[in-house]
Amino acid sequence: MIRQWDALVVGAGPAGLRAASVIAEAGLEVVLVDEQAGPGGQIYRHVTAPGAQGRFPDPADFRDGTAAVRRFERSGAHYLSESTVWFLEPGRALVSRGDETLDLRARNLIVAAGAMERPVPFRGWTLPGVMTAGAADILLKTADVAPQAPVALAGSGPLLYLAASHLIKRGVPLAAVLDQTPPRNVLRALPHLPAGLLGLPLLLRGASMMLATLRGAPVHRNVGRIEARGEGHVEEIVFTAGKETRNVRASTLLYHGGVIPRTHMASALGLDQRWDARQQCWTVASDALGRTSREGVYVAGDCARVRGAAVAALTGELAGLAVAERQGALGTRESRRRQRLLLRTLAVQTASKIFLDAWFSPRPDLYAVPDDVVVCRCENVRAADIREAVAEGLEEVNEVKLRTRAGMGNCQGRTCGPALAAIVAAAARRPLPDVGRLSVRAPLRPVPLEALRRLLEKK
Incomplete structure (x- = not known):
């Protein structure tokens, strides 16, 4: 039953x-x-x-x-x-x-x-020793496992500095923090600062994390293209900071593309x-x-x-x-009374997020991925394969998916979907939302055939 x-x-x-x-x-x-x-x-x-x-x-x-x-x-x-x-x-x-x-x-x-953390492919992102900053933070607070030092962190968003400050607190040596936030974002965020001050405790917590990071590691700003290099394991991170190319030695690269x-x-x-x-x-x-x-x-x-x-x-x-x-x-009366109290609190909390969203909006060239980079790891689809499909006249992500198999692997587009859409849009010279979203069908996760058999037996 x-x-x-x-x-x-x-x-x-x-x-x-x-x-x-x-x-x-x-x-x-x-x-x-x-x-x-x-x-x-x-x-x-x-x-x-x-x-x-x-x-x-x-x-x-x-x-x-x-x-x-x-x-x-x-x-x-x-x-x-x-x-x-x-x-x-x-x-x-x-x-x-x-x-x-x-x-x-x-x-x-x-x-x-x-x-989820925004997946961003770059040269070397499939090397052992490269993982997301959020995953490393979870390992730290659930299993007390720290990544292999020295550690480099790269990307943009509050979680980047959260993870960095947690590692510093645990005494993990940081090689560098590579901040990809465009400098002009700060100017764009300033008009929203009054709203941001409504969430002052959150802003103060973020400022504390950034100060702890600045004291504990070299911070490079306006970082552009990132590349992880190494023989069988990440050993070096090469990146641009403004117009200058730099590098740092690291055994682990933690990347965060936002949430x-x-x-x-x-x-x-x-x-x-x-x-x-x-x-x-x-x-x-x-x-x-x-x-x-x-x-x-x-x-x-x-x-x-x-x-x-x-x-x-x-x-x-x-x-x-x-x-x-x-x-x-x-009852409707009791429900609405409780809703009003929550909605007032919600209005204050969400007003401050406008400031943070403006400050940490993604850089325009985030998905300017070189042709040789694998975008879909499940099906080994390169950026060049996606651009070639667009050149053949395909300008919608599900069409490109059928042509290249990008998004057809075990993750069903969770890892490659955002990059796939951005690369298609750039190649087709169309606004990103116009190229659509990947279609999602059951099973939402890989499931053994035995599970289907058991389901049929219940009918």
Whole structure:
């Protein structure tokens, strides 16, 4: 017998935890599905695991994450850890969990899949020793594993300095920080500074991280083209700073291209999306309560629009209240009262993000990838192959995908999709949103045939 839930929440980060907690506290039956072994998402990953407090570089993150998980545990929500969602439609999810294949049905669906680091290909990005700054930061706070020193960090965005300051705090030698933020971004951000000051604690925290980095490592600004070199492992980073070519010796390169919404599930669900010209990424169209273009489907947190953990938690609670009201578990008057309080806080939090979005918008030449660089690692597709397809008359990403197989591998375009679209747009001389988005179909993750067989046996 298939069980019908009042709500299904995908993702156990700040947004998913808060949404599931609110729904369960209203007396409804909710199930939270997540790939990780414990709740917390990326920012609070394994926050309640033994010894977590000593591994978390920021006490505030440990405090906030622990509070969110404890509230969720008290709420009575059902939790499915180490569970992979590979099929999703309104009201239904197919999930692999160990040897089980679960067919979950729900009257409401909340997608809280979080964000991802923007993948940026460059020469040498496939060398051992090259990884993302976010991945290295997760290893540091979950397993107390530091990258091989000396370490170079490159890219743009607050997380670049967050990761650098965490490594410095742990005593890891840094060879350099290569900041790719265009200098003109600061001028573009200045008109938004008054709004940015509404989030003064966040700005002060960012300033503290930058100061710690400046004290602990050489910082090169206005960095352009980056190349990792080495025989079997990264040994040297070559880059441009202004008009000058420089190099640093390093055993590890941590790259961060910024953070963008993880919209794979939204695309599979056919949700309306909007192009964010400032951050050069797709966002999910939704109202203040997370309601999307499909009835009974909500989005919460950074998978809709990247605004950080605090905002993600607020949007999760708002989506949870909307579901509780829709199911009649919470009266309209009480629901609206709680929504008003949250929306006022949300307005202040999001106003400050305009300043940061302007400051850390991607540089225009971010995807000026040399022809010989592999863009799609799964299918070994080079930038030259993509440009050749455009020269043949193909100007839409799914057409180029069919011609080159870029985006057809195990990651289904998660790693190469943004670069593929940018290279197609540049080669075709078209605005980036005009070349479209990769089509996403089930299975959303690689799934063994045995899982399909087990599903068929249940029918």
